[in-house]
Amino acid sequence: MNNHSTVSKTKRIREDFPILKTLIHGRPLVYLDNAATSQRPSQVLEAYCSFSRSHNANVHRGIYSLAEQATDDYEQARSKVRDFIGAPSSEGIVFTRGTTEAVNLVAYSYARKFLKRGDIIVLSVTEHHANLVPWQLAAKSTGAELRFWPMKPDGTLDMSAATDLLRPPVKIVALTHVSNVLGTINPVKEITTLAHKIGAKVLLDGAQAVPHLPVNVAEIGCDFYAFSGHKMCGPTGIGVLWGREEWLEEMDPFLTGGEMIREVSLDSATWNDIPYKFEAGTPPIAEAVALGAAMDYLNAIGMDWIREHDQELVEQAMMLLSSEEGVQIYGPKENHAALVSFNVEGVPPHDLATLLDRDGVAVRAGQQCAQPLMHWLGVPATARASFYLYNLPEEIDRLLEGIRKAKEIFCYAR
Amino acid sequence: MPDELYGEILLDHYRFPRRFGTLPEPTVRIEGKNPLCGDEFSIDLEFEGGMLKGIRFTGRGCAISMASASMMSELVEGKSLAEVQEWIERFKNFLRDGGTSPDDVDMGDLQSLAGVAQLPARIKCVLIAWTTLEEGIHMHSKS
Numbered sequence: 001m002n003n004h005s006t007v008s009k010t011k012r013i014r015e016d017f018p019i020l021k022t023l024i025h026g027r028p029l030v031y032l033d034n035a036a037t038s039q040r041p042s043q044v045l046e047a048y049c050s051f052s053r054s055h056n057a058n059v060h061r062g063i064y065s066l067a068e069q070a071t072d073d074y075e076q077a078r079s080k081v082r083d084f085i086g087a088p089s090s091e092g093i094v095f096t097r098g099t100t101e102a103v104n105l106v107a108y109s110y111a112r113k114f115l116k117r118g119d120i121i122v123l124s125v126t127e128h129h130a131n132l133v134p135w136q137l138a139a140k141s142t143g144a145e146l147r148f149w150p151m152k153p154d155g156t157l158d159m160s161a162a163t164d165l166l167r168p169p170v171k172i173v174a175l176t177h178v179s180n181v182l183g184t185i186n187p188v189k190e191i192t193t194l195a196h197k198i199g200a201k202v203l204l205d206g207a208q209a210v211p212h213l214p215v216n217v218a219e220i221g222c223d224f225y226a227f228s229g230h231k232m233c234g235p236t237g238i239g240v241l242w243g244r245e246e247w248l249e250e251m252d253p254f255l256t257g258g259e260m261i262r263e264v265s266l267d268s269a270t271w272n273d274i275p276y277k278f279e280a281g282t283p284p285i286a287e288a289v290a291l292g293a294a295m296d297y298l299n300a301i302g303m304d305w306i307r308e309h310d311q312e313l314v315e316q317a318m319m320l321l322s323s324e325e326g327v328q329i330y331g332p333k334e335n336h337a338a339l340v341s342f343n344v345e346g347v348p349p350h351d352l353a354t355l356l357d358r359d360g361v362a363v364r365a366g367q368q369c370a371q372p373l374m375h376w377l378g379v380p381a382t383a384r385a386s387f388y389l390y391n392l393p394e395e396i397d398r399l400l401e402g403i404r405k406a407k408e409i410f411c412y413a414r
Numbered sequence: 415m416p417d418e419l420y421g422e423i424l425l426d427h428y429r430f431p432r433r434f435g436t437l438p439e440p441t442v443r444i445e446g447k448n449p450l451c452g453d454e455f456s457i458d459l460e461f462e463g464g465m466l467k468g469i470r471f472t473g474r475g476c477a478i479s480m481a482s483a484s485m486m487s488e489l490v491e492g493k494s495l496a497e498v499q500e501w502i503e504r505f506k507n508f509l510r511d512g513g514t515s516p517d518d519v520d521m522g523d524l525q526s527l528a529g530v531a532q533l534p535a536r537i538k539c540v541l542i543a544w545t546t547l548e549e550g551i552h553m554h555s556k557s
Binding site for chain 2: 090347348349350351354356358366369371374379380381409410
């Protein structure tokens with residue numbers, strides 16, 4: 001990361017993000033909460049505005065030119081998503097409000113239709129609540145059971161448990177691709193291969209993966225893949241469920257209403273083709289277009305570059321934090337995604353976040369939507385710093401400076 | 415290095431919480447949780463006549479929730495229920511009014527929590543002990 005050209009590329013990237021010029025309590029913003037949501041470049045903001053200014057109409061309805069233009073833009077965004085995640089066709093790309101809705105869609109429309117009493121859904125304790133609670137409810141209503149993949153102490157999945165765990169009647173394996181707390185990158189291709197051997201379907205929560213790693217769903221081989229736009233430089237309110245067409249065809253609709261139907265009589269209806277069957281009501285059109293622009297933006301920077309950049313930052317952060325007295329970091333030592341959760345002895349994470357904010361440093365504090373994982377770690381909460389393409393090594397120094405200040409206030413202010 | 419919020423009084427209550435522990439025979443034992451933060455408190459209350467004769471709390475939380483629980487427990491022990499309720503209201507108003515109170519009221523150590531009024535994200539922390547106490551009194555008065 002000390003590589004001059006990398007830093008100068010990052011500095012050029014920063015110029016695209018107007019918000020990074022904001023001052024917080026008089027100091028330049030150091031935004032290290034990218035795992036919660038990322039910031040948006042001018043190119044994405046412009047795509048949203050330009051669509052709203054010149055192309056806005058409802059999609060798949062009007063026969064006038066503007067409606068055709070809006071539909072083209074929306075469908076073009078779908079094609080961009082297809083290419084971005086290496087999906088075989090656009091028909092498998094369902095626009096949702098985000099990862100949460102995408103997982104819920106599968107938990108309702110797939111699980112409730114195909115699971116029966118005694119079937120097993122495999123999850124892990126690292127799951128975000130969005131990939132846990134929908135399955136709890138699906139299990140409750142179908143009589144299926146939840147099983148949790150055993151963990152190794154470093155926060156990786158214990159792959160040696162796979163043979164015991166993945167046996168009939170396991171029907172669904174729903175795991176995160178990248179943990180939002182531990183930064184673990186799960187071996188999703190290997191897991192998918194193992195799960196398919198017993199005919200189980202695999203859903204991956206890619207909310208923390210797609211923004212940071214080159215992801216190719218065809219290569220992974222999974223059945224469903226969910227992610228959000230707002231963690232990858234796109235707007236909120238738009239996300240994606242990719243599903244294998246044959247499963248999407250078999251599934252019942254999730255939400256019903258306009259757009260998702262073909263014929264409607266007073267007492268029955270038939271469904272539109274996929275993916276429209278799962279896009280009831282007016283979709284977030286401008287948001288989808290802006291997500292397409294975010295993907296163009298990330299492609300222009302290069303996902304491989306982003307991964308490398310992330311890795312350099314997180315390695316530096318882990319090195320500096322773990323050598324700092326009284327700081328405990330969590331998650332695997334290697335192959336760590338772009339975030340690091342930690343605790344500072346004697347400084348509760350919320351107080352740390354408040355103190356860091358005084359210096360303009362934004363980090364997450366709390367249970368990070370993963371209460372079972374906090375129990376597993378044996379801590380009430382953690383702080384988390386998460387990085388993205390516009391973060392600079394010197395921002396980690398600002399974080400460290402803030403942590404030292406907090407330690408001083410808490411330990412030595414008498 | 416002094417800090418406007420994390421000053422000596424607040425940190426002292428955080429490090430050495432007053433009335434920390436349990437009562438042998440509480441009239442009411444009540445739990446307060448803020449699951450998003452990981453704050454968890456259990457408060458023991460002993461009522462006698464119209465008095466809050468004893469209060470002890472245990473649990474874990476951030477410095478603000480701990481210090482607030484400590485200051486509250488120290489303040490309300492031995493007061494009449496009417497006075498306790500008055501203090502709950504007074505403290506809520508104090509936060510609502512940006513950390514200020516009417517001139518004739520001495521907020522005592524609670525004054526050190528004034529800065530929290532400017533931090534909407536931390537209001538839950540500073541209030542968790544108070545709302546739990548309020549609930550405990552409510553439970554007692556219903557029984």
